[in-house]
Amino acid sequence: MNKPLSEQQSLALRRLLESGLPLASRPFQALAEQIDAGERQVLEQIRQWQGQGLFRRVGLVVNHRALGFAANAMLVLDVPDALVDEVGRRLGKAPGINLCYQRPRRLPQWQYNLFCMIHGRQRERVEAQVQALLAEHLLDDLPHQLLFSTQLFKQCGGRFTAPAGACIDG
């Protein structure tokens, strides 16, 4: 009685979700109507996707600049390969680090393999926070750079479904 969505309906639902939920009393009902399905089918599918780890999170997606988090810095470090997992896990737990990823080096142009994102309200305080963090973890000897953002050209949710639609939220 609550049959799963067809492949086509699932794809259409994913595309709709990329633009966000309607701000209406029954948002899943509104999405269901657009793909000719039932509200329960849509909710069931979304919960299933969530269980499968398709989403990082479901919630309010906010613009950190509008909230006053203007100092957006990317800390990059050149960590010996044998240590990168340990250092990544440690920095990933540190307060103030929002993202911590290992990425490949591209020598000779790019030597850094560990990337951390830090958002703060003031540049000087982010710089001080990074210095303290590196000192605390005995990492200040590693080659590193702090890249502040100076201009935002575009920001919106990822579009994974082809054909990709226009960016309407950034």
Added chain:
Amino acid sequence: MTGNSLARRLIDRFQHGMPLCAEPYRAMADALGCSEAQVLDCLQHLQVAGTLYRVGPVFEHSRAGASTLAALAVPEDRLQQVAARVSQYPEVNHNYAREHRYNLWFVLTGPDRAHLENILRELESDTGLTPLDLPMLTAYRINLGFALEATP
């Protein structure tokens, strides 16, 4: 815009997760002790003000398709023009200038790697600049929520 305490409470409470039920805004309202109409009204205002991009899922890139972080070293006098060219792609969802020789950084997402590699090749032939292609190898932390209190 965060002086409004309901807005602040909504963001702090529901940026990491929200109720997945038929009436999620009513459930948020119940949790915060206000009415559904107040929640919807507040979210609409936040969206119009540009504070709220949307309500809903943030897709996990590695599961939802392919993504990469790319960078270009653009001569300063061409930065605006090249940035506009990069932003034209619907596959580009973040595009920032940063202080570095590699001064333009953007995230590309698409259905698969080949799709992203085609775009990077196209950008290279259009701009004469070779992009760095830095796909994620390991995630140690993914947290895009912002605590409104106690942040530098």
